[in-house]
Amino acid sequence: xxxxxxxxxxxxxxxxxxxxxxxxxxxxxxxxxxxxxxxxxxxxxxxxxxxxxxxxxxxxxxxxxxxxxxxxxxxxxxxxxxxxxxxxxxxxxxxxxxxxxxxxxxxxxxxxxxxxxxxxxxxxxxxxxxxxxxxxxxxxxxxxxxxxxxxxxxxxxxxxxxxxxxxxxxxxxxxxxxxxxxxxxxxxxxxxxxxxxxxxxxxxxxxxxxxxxxxxxxxxx
Amino acid sequence: xxxxxxxxxxxxxxxxxxxxxxxxxxxxxxxxxxxxxxxxxxxxxxxxxxxxxxxxxxxxxxxxxxxxxxxxxxxxxxxxxxxxxxxxxxxxxxxxxxxxxxxxxxxxxxxxxxxxxxxxxxxxxxxxxxxxxxxxxxxxxxxxxxxxxxxxxxxxxxxxxxxxxxxxxxxxxxxxxxxxxxxxxxxxxxxxxxxxxxxxxxxxxxxxxxxxxxxxxxxxx
Numbered sequence: 488x489x490x491x492x493x494x495x496x497x498x499x500x501x502x503x504x505x506x507x508x509x510x511x512x513x514x515x516x517x518x519x520x521x522x523x524x525x526x527x528x529x530x531x532x533x534x535x536x537x538x539x540x541x542x543x544x545x546x547x548x549x550x551x552x553x554x555x556x557x558x559x560x561x562x563x564x565x566x567x568x569x570x571x572x573x574x575x576x577x578x579x580x581x582x583x584x585x586x587x588x589x590x591x592x593x594x595x596x597x598x599x600x601x602x603x604x605x606x607x608x609x610x611x612x613x614x615x616x617x618x619x620x621x622x623x624x625x626x627x628x629x630x631x632x633x634x635x636x637x638x639x640x641x642x643x644x645x646x647x648x649x650x651x652x653x654x655x656x657x658x659x660x661x662x663x664x665x666x667x668x669x670x671x672x673x674x675x676x677x678x679x680x681x682x683x684x685x686x687x688x689x690x691x692x693x694x695x696x697x698x699x700x701x702x703x704x705x706x707x708x
Numbered sequence: 709x710x711x712x713x714x715x716x717x718x719x720x721x722x723x724x725x726x727x728x729x730x731x732x733x734x735x736x737x738x739x740x741x742x743x744x745x746x747x748x749x750x751x752x753x754x755x756x757x758x759x760x761x762x763x764x765x766x767x768x769x770x771x772x773x774x775x776x777x778x779x780x781x782x783x784x785x786x787x788x789x790x791x792x793x794x795x796x797x798x799x800x801x802x803x804x805x806x807x808x809x810x811x812x813x814x815x816x817x818x819x820x821x822x823x824x825x826x827x828x829x830x831x832x833x834x835x836x837x838x839x840x841x842x843x844x845x846x847x848x849x850x851x852x853x854x855x856x857x858x859x860x861x862x863x864x865x866x867x868x869x870x871x872x873x874x875x876x877x878x879x880x881x882x883x884x885x886x887x888x889x890x891x892x893x894x895x896x897x898x899x900x901x902x903x904x905x906x907x908x909x910x911x912x913x914x915x916x917x918x919x920x921x922x923x924x925x926x927x928x929x
Contacts, residue, residue, distance in 0.1 A: 502755035514735075528809040544807050550774065556909045559866075559917070586836075587746040588767050643782075646924040687776045695916035696780070703867040 488568045488694065490551050492620050492652050492671055493664025494544035495572045497564050497601055498524045504706075505532035523594045541665050542573070548664060549593045550691040554657045560702030564656070569624075570664065577619035578602075584612040621672050628698065630659035636697075637663070637670065638687050640680035642644075645696040651689060662693050709789045709915065711772050712842050713892060714885025715765035716793045718822055719745045721746030726753035742823055744815045744890040762886050763794070769885060770814045771912035777807050779916075786875070790845075793884065797822075797834075798840035840898035842893050851880035855897045857918075858884070858891065859908050866917040869902065875925050883914050 502508055503519040511528045512519040512626060526543035533539040548570055559584065560566045570578040578600065582588075587593045596606060596613070605611035625633065632653065649658070661678070663670055667687055674680050684697055712911045723729055724740040728835065731747045733740040747754060747764035754760040769791055781787045782803065791799040799821065801807075817827060818833070826832035853874065869880070882899070884891055888908055897900050904917055 511715045527813060546811070550771075553771065553910075553912065554916065557817065557913045558908070559913065560904055562905065562907075581779065584710065589746075591766070593750060609834070644819075644924070644927045645920070646927065662904075670746075684780055686783075688780070689774075691774065695775065696920055698916055699866070699920040703865070706865045 488566060489568045489661045490664040493570055493572050494542045494549050496524050496574055498522050502532040503536055507532045515592055521598055523598055535637050539581045541668055544666055545594050545597060547690045550632050551694050554691040554694040555698055558702055560698045560699035563705050566698060571621050573618050575618040577616045577624060579614050581612045588636055603686050623677055628659050631656035632658045633679060634660040635674040635680045636693050637679040637680050640682040643681045644656050645683050649701050649704055660697050661689055664690055709776050709787060711885040712882045713789045714769050714791055715763045716769050716792050717745050717795055719743050722755055723753040728753045737771060742819055746820055748868045753871040762889055765887055766818060768816050769909045770811055772915050773807050775912040776919055779919035780921055781919045792842050796839040796841050798837045798845060802833045802834050831872040846896060847882060849880050852877035853879045855881040856895040856899040856901045857914050858901050859903050864902045866904050866921055868925050870922050870925055872925060881918050883911055885911055
């Protein structure tokens with residue numbers, strides 16, 4: 488599962504001096520430019536940013552990861568997750584990690600990851616690699632099936648998305664990690680573009696549909 | 709969907725004077741006894757409480773609600789949720805509510821709910837009723853099917869839990885809102901006791917399994 492173009496970044500330089508950002512940095516005792524941008528805290532400051540209305544959503548990343556990594560399919564070892572961000576950061580998560588449940592602590596973890604490149608330093612459970620644009624990264628995965636979730640795509644029933652064979656195939660599914668709007672990148676030609684609902688579904692709802700149905704295949708195996 | 713015996717409460721009187729609680733109240737500018745107990749903030753203080761290792765988990769309630777209320781089944785109007793707590797508080801949520809995504813703000817909302825009984829005051833989306841012990845409350849629901857999710861119960865395949873008929877029946881499913889351990893109350897005799905996995909599954913994973921499979925019934929209707 489790849490969360491693509493997710494709105495996860497540190498506070499951009501343009502607004503580190505904004506009153507709201509300075510206040511939130513002081514409150515948490517952090518350096519403003521190392522803080523994770525969070526729309527719920529930095530809303531006023533973000534009005535100055537391009538795409539300000541969709542940026543700063545570490546909560547979506549957290550909910551995506553909790554849903555995917557704690558699914559029955561993941562507990563069977565059938566799910567791996569990666570997070571791609573608007574700035575082409577690429578984050579890989581060791582599937583054996585027990586992800587932090589608390590949102591505030593999760594943000595602290597990501598701040599540390601952006602600072603150091605891996606947490607913990609010794610046996611990293613989260614790693615941030617050099618910049619990886621989305622399409623080449625997907626290409627390098629050599630998927631047998633590449634599913635691209637997009638509300639504008641043809642509608643499919645989630646229960647019919649996977650077949651028994653998919654347990655033995657390398658299936659890569661790409662979910663948008665932004666609150667609304669469209670992918671900035673178009674889907675690769677080899678991708679099956681799929682929509683699961685008439686309107687936008689939240690990131691974690693899509694992750695739940697995919698992991699629950701994929702996990703159900705394993706019950707018959 | 710009923711989240712039962714959830715670990716949601718304000719800071720108990722025994723520990724409002726604890727150094728860690730006082731510090732967290734000062735930081736957030738709140739009255740200690742009106743703050744929601746949160747294991748991630750009040751861990752040291754909670755060691756003094758009975759059941760201290762499982763209490764203070766508003767994060768589980770939040771994740772449960774986000775998963776259930778944003779599911780495809782909920783968007784079809786097929787899901788209603790209620791939250792029962794360790795102190796027999798009973799919280800009902802208007803299904804049309806767009807639940808707050810941010811965890812910190814969600815805790816603020818629940819604090820206000822505990823203080824006033826309904827938020828917002830005019831057209832309440834969340835209401836907290838008088839104390840309602842779990843079993844009489846379930847009884848009053850007059851379910852056609854009462855499913856009780858419990859890791860010690862006989863194992864069932866989630867994909868086979870619901871049948872077409874269930875769309876027209878009043879199905880009530882009860883999920884434990886605590887991080888580990890057992891229900892304090894036994895299941896009613898009329899309940900189907902069901903387990904979906906060999907080990908404990910997180911609250912939101914169970915909610916995802918139920919809502920995804922129930923939602924899939926609607927695709928054929």
